[in-house]
Amino acid sequence: MQLSDDRKIVLVMRPTRLDELVARFNTLQQAQFYVEHLGSDFGDYLAEHRIYHAAAARVETDLRALARFQRIERGFLPNFVFGADDVVVALGQDGMVANTLKYLDGQHLLGVNPDPARWDGVLLPFRPEDLPKLMPEELAGRRPVRRVTMAQASLNTGVSIHAVNDLFIGPRSHVSARYTLRAGGREERQSSSGIIVSTGLGSTGWMKSLYAGWVAAASTFGAQVPPSAIDASFPWDAAFLNYFVREPFPSRTTGTSLIAGHISHAEPLTIVSEMAENGIIFSDGIEGDFLEFNAGTRATIGIAKRQGLLVN
Numbered sequence: 001m002q003l004s005d006d007r008k009i010v011l012v013m014r015p016t017r018l019d020e021l022v023a024r025f026n027t028l029q030q031a032q033f034y035v036e037h038l039g040s041d042f043g044d045y046l047a048e049h050r051i052y053h054a055a056a057a058r059v060e061t062d063l064r065a066l067a068r069f070q071r072i073e074r075g076f077l078p079n080f081v082f083g084a085d086d087v088v089v090a091l092g093q094d095g096m097v098a099n100t101l102k103y104l105d106g107q108h109l110l111g112v113n114p115d116p117a118r119w120d121g122v123l124l125p126f127r128p129e130d131l132p133k134l135m136p137e138e139l140a141g142r143r144p145v146r147r148v149t150m151a152q153a154s155l156n157t158g159v160s161i162h163a164v165n166d167l168f169i170g171p172r173s174h175v176s177a178r179y180t181l182r183a184g185g186r187e188e189r190q191s192s193s194g195i196i197v198s199t200g201l202g203s204t205g206w207m208k209s210l211y212a213g214w215v216a217a218a219s220t221f222g223a224q225v226p227p228s229a230i231d232a233s234f235p236w237d238a239a240f241l242n243y244f245v246r247e248p249f250p251s252r253t254t255g256t257s258l259i260a261g262h263i264s265h266a267e268p269l270t271i272v273s274e275m276a277e278n279g280i281i282f283s284d285g286i287e288g289d290f291l292e293f294n295a296g297t298r299a300t301i302g303i304a305k306r307q308g309l310l311v312n
Contacts, residue, residue: 010071011063012077013073016049066132077099077100082104087139088110094111098284102162103162108138108311143312145309146312147236147307148308149307156298163284165284170192170280181258202284203234207232241301245258263303264303270298271299
């Protein structure tokens, strides 16, 4: 097939568990000793590594034959500049799709499952062998896309962060977060272990676990909670976000009346930090990519202007 000069394909990869162990212990033999000394099966690490890198080699060969090509590691995403017409391929687990999507602005993203026997791949509809047929259709603009609503936290310091699944606003460690929360025309000082803001895509993850804990606790103490209350999910392209305050503490100066609710274009969530230090905001479980959120900082949480575009 003739090589396309108009588009570039960017392949995003991740290190395997074995790659990370070798980086930590310097050699394969030392990594093996560490794993087996703890009684784990090192063969599983080897198998995962072999299958992933075999899939990566196949994908790279096929993509290089179709268009201009570039490969990057997941860790470089925060500083990588994507071209406006780039087509992005994420090879890995579901988390790779979310981690990649939040750094895109209009580019199409394909999730490829390198090891279907290991990963369920809710966000990974394609396999490596699908790409020779799939990518020419995508490069020609004939593939459908699914839109994903993203969240954004913007600070009065001028910085912001996006989220595909969820945002965490709270303390860096196991201490109480203190802040003033403003939602739906109401305001309340709170002390909690943090706030989770979920998109529709992320509503079956962290938010679901919070709902499940709330329902189980209520039922344990005799409250009549309908089974449907545990369903925290909502559409990926919904025009709203949901927030949930974790472990709110009632006191003389802090309340517990604003615990959960919707965030919309018309009614964003505003949080003013009262934490002297160690306040942070991070997204999609990546704690290393965060915003400092200390005393006096105001965060406005709302729906991002840009949407994620996942190729179907």
